Amino acid sequence: MSNLVLYRKYRPLNFAQVVNQEHIKTTLANAVANNRVGHAYLFTGPRGVGKTTLARIFARAINCTNRKGSEPCNECEVCKSFFEATSLDLLEIDAASHTGVDNIRELIEHLQFAPTKATYKVIIVDEVHMLSKGAFNALLKTLEEPPKHAVFILATTEINKVPATIISRTQKFDFKKVNMLDLIKLLKFVAGDNQVKINDNALMEIAAAADGSFRDGLSLLDQVINYADGEVTEELVEQVLGLTGIKTTAKFLDLIIDGKTQQAVNFISDLMSAGRDLYQFQKDFLEYLRKILLVKVGGTTDFGFSQEIQANLNAQANRVSLDRIMKVIQIFQKIESEIKWATIQSLPLELAAVEATEEENKEIASSVRSDDQSSVLPSTSRKDNGDKLNQIISYWPQILEKLKDYNHSLISSLKLAVPIAIVGKELILLFPYKFHKDAIEARKNRVVVDQVIEEVTGIKLMVKPELQKDWQGEEKEEKNETVQSALKIMGGEVSE
Ligand SMILES: [Zn+2]
Incomplete structure (x- = not known):
């Protein structure tokens, strides 16, 4: 992905403009405001989520001569020289192309001299995991006894390749993928700012393809805009990016x-x-x-x-x-x-x-x-039950609303329930916690819920509360294990 025009243009210039990584930017901004600047930071996380951007904002903020609270002014001599990369007090190296011990020795020599205009000498090492063993050792020595004016910001997409001895000398920040909503918001803003008409589904397709990366999202938007003649639609996005939507x-x-x-x-x-x-x-x-x-x-x-x-x-x-x-x-x-x-x-x-x-x-x-066995429903009634279930799910908000007329205290429990299946005449409701399941299970409460469901949907069923973890029945243990391993393979989590 080479199209980075929009990415450069819309790169945040201060902490306030950074729309994600909330806890990281707050911690860093507080460090600036309280003059508690550490000697070494480690930024880890996927590509394109703002590691270098925040490193640069932080570098300016701790050196700005006209700081407003924790924010760099971006206009003073120091800020400008950092922007233009003309300052001797800011060094950015890409470890991917400077892996050797000599590169690090050079850096360290450079650090012996006090800053020229700034308060701190800031060294940003991108993709730090690419350093050679010798280079890491040299870096470690400096991190053990850093010059007073030195601030290291190490960034990596592969924390598992960074030696533990280095990690333990740093303040570590885990950057997360950007969530879809934040990405969509940003893409929408950038499109609007460039007078590009783009519909919501098209924005969503781009955000999904960007997979949590601001850089990829803006680069994809760039590509799509170049092809657009009039409004950008999801079809155009799919065509240009070769996506399947x-x-x-x-x-x-x-x-x-x-x-x-x-x-x-x-x-x-x-x-x-x-x-x-x-x-x-x-x-x-x-x-x-x-x-x-x-x-x-x-x-x-x-x-x-x-x-x-x-x-x-x-x-x-x-x-x-x-x-x-x-x-x-x-x-x-x-x-x-x-x-x-x-x-x-x-x-x-x-x-x-x-x-x-x-x-x-x-x-x-x-x-x-096995139609004749009562435990297995014939396929026609399976389908009927599927339709009924879908109907109940789509009316769920109204069911909760209606319940207010009868028993207000049940709503908080029922809100957590997931209607998962209809078995015979029973509607299975899954609950994450026993407390809420028990509340609905009490007979008088169950009857109320049955009534409300019938009133709203016209479907007569008996609710049967079940605990989520018990729902798999006897095969529970085996299945839970399989679920866990499937999730592990796919990098998912089950929230508690
Ligand atoms: Zn400044």
Whole structure:
């Protein structure tokens, strides 16, 4: 990604303009305001989330001769010379291209002299994990006994490659990926500021593709704007960036869930003829599946999606069992390296689509075969129950609202409940905590909830509260383990 015009233009110039990494910027700003400047800082986190930007703001702030509170003025002689990189008191090196011990020795020699105009000599070392062993040793010696006027800011995307001895000499700050909402807000502002018309879905597509990086987000926006003639739409974004778009990705999952083998395979060949990046599609699809998984296990649901897309995602999560989504994830995860090296790039995806849809067909077949067993519902009534469940979910806010007329104290408990399934005449509600589950379980309360649900939706059911962790029944332990390992593989978390 080379298009960095917008990224440079909209780089924050002071702490207040930084819209993410809230706790880091507050800690740094306080250090400036209280004149408690440390000798070594370590900024770790993914690329493009503001590590260098905050390092530079901090460097100016501690040296500015006309500081306002904790903010650099950006106009005094020192600030200007830092901006223009003409100051001898600010040294920025990229460890990726200066890995050797001599580079660090040079730095250290330079540090022996007092600052010329500034109060501190600031050394920013980007990608510090790239330093050689010798260079790290030389750096460590200086960090053990730093000159009084020296401030090191080390930045890295790979903290696991930085020696523990270095880490322990620094104040460490963990930068997080930028959340979707902050990214969308920034992209919207930048687009508006440049008189670019762009719709919300297009903004969301760019933000999703940027994957938590400001730099990538603005660089992608740059690329899209260059192609735009009039309003930027999601179709244009998908075309320019070779993306497959969240709606399209969601459609593919529908085909998989419904066991539509032929359409799913056609879907992949259509993507290929449309020139979409299939490797990227596989990654996007996995990311989408991960979100479904998170929703299913009661984890985070704040993905920054538009209401329409989030509602569709929730409905899909309800339509598919945990077991099945885990199987689909495994099927599509194992083809990752195959896609990269396949002679026919679409083939691994097509095979995965067949495998994943056949899985569903097997399930349907077996449930039809065992129609006579009362434990397995015939497929027609499975579908009816699915419709009812979706209806109840979509009316959930109204149900909570209505409940106020009857029993105000139940709402706080019921708010945490997730309607997860209908089994026979019972509506299963999952609760994260026993306390809330017990509150609803009391018979008199259950009856009230049943009544309200019927009043709002016209559907007559009996609620059955269950604890989230017990919901898997006897196979609970085994499944929880699988859920945990699946989440671990996909880098997700289950919030408590
Ligand atoms: Zn200044």
